[in-house]
Amino acid sequence: MSKYKISLAVIKRLPKYHRCLGELKSRGVRRISSGELSKIIGFSASQIRQDLSRFGEFGQQGYGYRVNALYSEVEKILGLDKKYSTIIIGAGNIGQAIAKYNDFGNYGYELKAIFDIKKDLIGKDINGFKVMDSNNLREFIQKEDIDIAYICTNAENAIDVFNELSEAGIKGILNFARVDLQNDDNVVIENVHLVENMFKLSYFLKNKN
Amino acid sequence: MSKYKISLAVIKRLPKYHRCLGELKSRGVRRISSGELSKIIGFSASQIRQDLSRFGEFGQQGYGYRVNALYSEVEKILGLDKKYSTIIIGAGNIGQAIAKYNDFGNYGYELKAIFDIKKDLIGKDINGFKVMDSNNLREFIQKEDIDIAYICTNAENAIDVFNELSEAGIKGILNFARVDLQNDDNVVIENVHLVENMFKLSYFLKNKN
DNA sequence: TAGATTGTTAATCGATTAACAATC
DNA sequence: TAGATTGTTAATCGATTAACAATC
Secondary structure, three states: OOOOOOOHHHHHHHHHHHHHHHHHHHOOOOEEOHHHHHHHHOOOHHHHHHHHHOOOOOEEOOOEEEHHHHHHHHHHHHOOOOOEEEEEEOOOHHHHHHHHOOHHHHOOEEEEEEEEOOOOOOOOEEOOEEOEEHHHHHHHHHHHOOOEEEEOOOHHHHHHHHHHHHHHOOOEEEEOOOOOOOOOOOOEEEEOOHHHHHHHHHHHHHOOO | OOOOOOOHHHHHHHHHHHHHHHHHHHOOOOEEOHHHHHHHHOOOHHHHHHHHHOOOOOEEOOOEEEHHHHHHHHHHHHOOOOOEEEEEEOOOHHHHHHHHOOHHHHOOEEEEEEEEOOOOOOOOEEOOEEOEEHHHHHHHHHHHOOOEEEEOOOHHHHHHHHHHHHHHOOOEEEEOOOOOOOOOOOOEEEEOOHHHHHHHHHHHHHOOO
């Protein structure tokens, strides 16, 4: 843990360091300097040293950084050395997509259940999970000690679902509904808005050069 | 089109303005001041006026902004007044998810085809689309005048696919593979990395307060 | 040892906020 | 008209880059 408040700009770069160092590691690279890393990752060498020094002194003068050790440090900083239990709320298109998208599973986020409120979806099998009734949501979260929920409902229901999750003691939410849910003191929220990525693309298409 | 170079920070806020104004519009709100909008959207009134003034003089002193007119302006700025033809490359989990995720369709992005290189996937039906052979990719893009491609392959194949798409004359790419593809002069790229959102959540879970 | 490269301080650059004249 | 609110300029704040002493 660091003494200073880490800016959001730095935090957003951490996953890139993680990925890049992971690739170097798997290619068998043992050491890397901020200058070499800069060429690969696209941040300035100065920025790389600034960023990393926020969390500790990981490098050696005249030598650079040990790839394996630095990778582990970044992993720890990001909390990727832990396992998390997750659930999906909403068994529609996005919910089903997340259920099938096994990438999260590869990083230690284990899916435990899928919930919906619609009678015709409850009981349906999605990738080996029987859709559960949202009425049992709170009980399940507490009994199974669920850490993270994916909100995959529509925007209107998302707010009710958020309140329910928060009261049930969920720790984190990845929200795919088209509302910006605000962090409260208990729950950490990440809003993921795929259409906004598309709109940004659209902007650049229209305003190219 | 504006005289100044618009910063990325401003561009990222545009979809939020679009969504918020859309909601106000559908609720029948006719006018809004930067101060009122600030309370809803969470940006400062000053920032809202700064942002909007980059693109024109949309407000009226003493009155504020007309919701409908401003919404249309933002729509135009983002290029959402156009229709786009899209294709999916990669019929795995993400590819299938995008095919079923009809949100993009709601905003004028019409899916025209799904491609894969794997023999066992070609011909498979996904949401009404028969998976096509990637060998026909270039021909299809040119004949059907495709604007945007979703790259839903793994990271290694993504680079080859990108080159192929670029040569075929695609205009924009929404990349879901775990590589950062770089914009070249012809193609506009948006990299969407879902795991990075999860990692950010993970960071905040670990470093809460 | 000499060359290389870090961690950190200072300088620069860019983005956000504040202030206010213009004016509906 | 008087009050409200814009668009814009100036001030502030924060993030990135440059520079360099420390040292492996």
